[in-house]
Amino acid sequence: MPLVNNKVGDDSTVGKDKALADGEALVDSLIKVVACYRHLASCVGSCTDSLQLRDELRQTREKAQKLAVAICHHLTSHLRNKSLPEEQRKEMELLWVAFSSSLELLHVDMCKVFKMGDIFSLADTGTLVQTGLQGGSSEVAARALSIPDLNQAQPPALPAGLESQEQSTLEQEISQIDHMIDDMEMKVNVLRWMVEPHGPQYADPLSSTDSASLALLSMDEERPGHQPLCQRSHIFVLLLLFAVVFVAATLSVCIFLFS
């Protein structure tokens, strides 16, 4: 009997928890997509800028917008519901703050991509800045779209009309996001100073083994000016080590064979 009662009581809270969990999942994926969009946007105008990059940007942006619209509906409907219990409301407000901040980041990135798209036209590849980037960004785009591998199909050679069409679509979408942000502020009044975050001030390091790039960077910092010589001596030492190891291995094999 008590079990039945508990079940009846739990249904509503389960429903609400599900809503919260849904909201959290949506906001998490939006944050991921916005982060990937930023990485892709930083390549625009550089020597790796290409139709493929623009296409990936477009796909990522569309995904972000879809997520944004979904989250907007979800959170607005829940926050306008006056019968929401207090803790749920607090959680929803946290999600709301995260959502509006990601939307603002996305808006700025989209504006920058638009402006740079105007300046750096793909038709004239000589003006693309040589920044030292080599590889493509398809892995980042794949991560954004949550698919294991991006289809490598190359779109055909570009007529100028397609690029301007893309620009105008971008312009429209930027104004759409603008309207969404304004609407949000009108509909739901979240007091930013009342929202308290859960997490700690310092985030825990994600992996302590990723020191390789760190090593590359720190090499830059610590030895200014002597780098070429240093690297050569480093390689020489490594070669020597390999030679010694090789000799030792050969000797041991010989001993093993002849004994």
Next chain:
Amino acid sequence: MTIRNAIRDHGQRYRPRMACLQKVEKVLLEMQDPRTGVKSQPQRLVITTIPHAITGEDIIAWLADRFQIDTQEARSFGSMLVALGYIYPLQDHKRLLIKPDASLYRFQTPYFWPTQQWPVEDTDYAIYLAKRNIRKKGILELHEQEQYNRLHKWMNHKWDFIVMQAKEQYRAAKERKKPDRVVFECQERAYWVVHRPPPGTVSAMDYGLERRIDPNADEVTELFPPDVPVNIVSLFCRLVKYCTTYNSHDPFLSKCLPSNPWLTDDVTFWTLNRLNVEVPSKMRVERWTFSFGELLSDPRGRDDFRLFLKKEFSSENLAFWESCEDLKWGTAATMREKAEQIYKTFLARGAPRWINIDGKTMEITVNGLRHPHRYVLDAAQTHIYMLMKKDKYGRYIKSPVFKDTMKKAICPEEHKFSRPSLSPIILRQQELEQRAKMAANAPVDITQVMSKLSQQGKEAPQRRTSK
């Protein structure tokens, strides 16, 4: 550009235009041209090579050649390019200048170029610092640490988002190939060295104070907007009408009855026109007919109007208006009680002196009365004022009350100067008149006077000798 970020710039600041940025961008695009620009070489790191690194001496040589300037100037120009953030050094990244040797530099990606359009956001800086902290704990320098703590305090509500975004950006970066990741990290680091320099350094992006007006907005250069002629004519007409109406009531332009106290020292005018005198003067009553405002501002007129309204059984309107005025001009301490009193007397359902205002105004007023302030009853007061003006005022002017008052109004006579005037001209005239009078009464001839005197003298001793 049609897309402006002004909406999201909540500070609504306008950054001063740095025209040099666009010029530098042109120079940079020329510099990075693979054929005609600065020649690039690959940078050899431990396990990989990254292309497109340029040496300081090459940059200086190219600039000297392109602009036909000497090496010293080319060097300072190159340092400016580095200080603005268009080229970043690969070694010794904190010092933003060009060294005329084989030290390496690289071009900054356009995403991180300095712009005036989008301000450098603190949120991005917080995300960047959090990312660095995630990569290796404790790597932040002292000033970065302080900034991190400060941002944590001021953007506390966003902190979860910032940490999550930092983690996601870190994970997204890991998807890229190793050399690209290194390049991106160098780019981002260089960007923040330019825009958040350590304290005590001079930043090239320091453009001074931010402006309050938009320098790109059109300035108003015409003195009069195009539709002014119509306005001027109507203003003029209004002015003329005002002058003609009030001309006879002005104590300086026309005679003041009985007399202007400042000129004649006679205070009858003031006694007759006291604020609450029983019988007003004709001029005063005439002024009440000019406008409703005049009637209300004169206390005697207001009394008359109140009498009229009492006869019409609609005196609550004026009472409400007066209490609203009282609330507006009263002390702040009494405001709450006054507002409550007014609500109980005039606005509540079934109140003793309920005023008739439309539903919308009533709703606004009742809502506002929850948090009463000085002007909370403004809407209702205006409504009642217009009601009285349009309806009651006209009726008042035609009513027997007003006609009665007008009949009873006195018109004082002009002041007669019965007291002797102190003017010297008049005194002199009077003196002359006196003398003339005396001369007319007195004997004219001196001999006659003498003979008269001698006769009088003869008579006197004769009387004495006869005795």
